[in-house]
Amino acid sequence: MALARISLEPPPHIDPTKATLAYGRLAIKRLNRELHDAVLLTRQRAVKALCDYLHDHEHIAEAINEDVVTSLNVLLKDSDVPCRAYATECFVVLCQHELGRVAFLDHNILQSFLNLIKLSEVDIVRLNAQKAIEVLTTSPAGALAVVENGYIPLLINCARDEVDEIKIVVLDTLNHCLSFDTGKGLESGGMPLFTQLLSHESPEVRARAAQNILRLSVNPTGKQGALENETIPALVELLKDNSETVRASAAGALAFICTTNHGRYTTLNAGAIPHLLHLVDDENSRVRVNALKVITCLSETPEGRRILLDHLNTITSHDKDVNAAVAKHAKIAASVITWKP
Structure with missing residues (x-):
């Protein structure tokens, strides 16, 4: 049976224009600066452009060195849905790389994600947050961090209450985590x-x-x-x-x-x-x-x-x-x- 796909329909002014990238090594610096801009449109364009930019694995180390992770962590609390959605998508991409997973753990992003997996959050943000956690748990250090941060009871609840597309991701995450701690899974x-x-x-x-x-x-x-x-x-x-x-x-x-x-x-x-x-x-x-x-x-x-x-x-x-x-x-x-x- 095919599942309905959760996706973000961004405001029309975000995707076509995006942020204008600076040349070479200045690109990340400029985007990182614009992530903190007081103007919502600037933040939206910057995080969308950054999300596309990070899909080239050569830019991962540069982004981490420019402390983009801290800027994205701030955006996770932004009141704007597209900003939160693209910020969580950036973390999905970052967690596909060892450097990104280390930075994710070093900046304690798991604490910021606690509010993003609640059912009160919109579907696309929850989906991206759960995808990032699932990719993180593919490494032993990541799975252990998720267990130690008390996520197993929360994930069990998500597996019960979430829509099917997110439920599948949550079950994959639990599969990784329960190899470290079956006790919490049974207690929950x-x-x-x-x-x-x-x-x-x-x-x-x-x-x-x-x-x-x-x-x-x-x-x-x-x-x-x-x-x-x-x-x-x-x-x-x-x-x-x-x-x-x-x-x-x-x-x-x-x-x-x-x-x-x-x-x-x-x-x-x-x-x-x-x-x-x-x-x-x-x-x-x-x-x-x-x-x-x-x-x-x-x-x-x-x-x-x-x-x-x-x-x-x-x-x-x-x-x-x-x-x-x-x-x-x-x-x-x-x-x-x-x-x-």
Whole structure:
């Protein structure tokens, strides 16, 4: 299903004219000065021109050296929507570079972003702010900073309340952050929310919800939370999803939950084995690997082993799969299924 795109329709006098760029190394200096101008039109033109200028990666270091980050931080509090929108877009571009991420953290921009992700802010500003945070969290230092600044509970709320386009970005950010701190995600109600999102109409949301359940299930408390919130039947249902990304993420989450006996038997009782055997022949190698991991876990139960012995050929046929990871996990699954005391 296609999502409606959030975009900014700037006032007609901003984009066509923009700010006149000075030559060479003076360009950033002039734009930086105009970002502080008392005239709104000058600020609008300057931040729009700067946004375009930063898309050339050669200008990133120069902009940081001229302390443009401080000027943009001031613009984040501007009363004008286009100024805030283009300022946040500048941070999206800056955070795509290591120098920009370091400057973002050094200037504590995360504190300024706290007000920009609230639902009282306009859509385009929230979207750009969430995109900047998501790009920031692709680096370990950035993800850790987001966790330490108390963003996980806020992001969980955003994942529940936001429009779909922003929800997808937020779920990506959480996926990065929960690898550092699953506890905060569980305390903030992450497991019931992600379980609810497994039935969302968008496959992109469903896949990301399953991936975040996987993150939370690394924690033993998360595995228990999956059992308490009826997460396993919802994941088993997604093994039949039309999207291969959703199928792969659902199987991956089950593989983590099934490391406990309670998780294995709940998955067995949910009727997962027929779907998993079908996924062993899936065209997507990630789906095949994750399905084999779950099958291996289920075959550690007497009931699961008894069922899977009748389908051993389906698994051993992948011993020489073109994908090395699939071949490896097929051999492991076969050895566990055929194990005798």
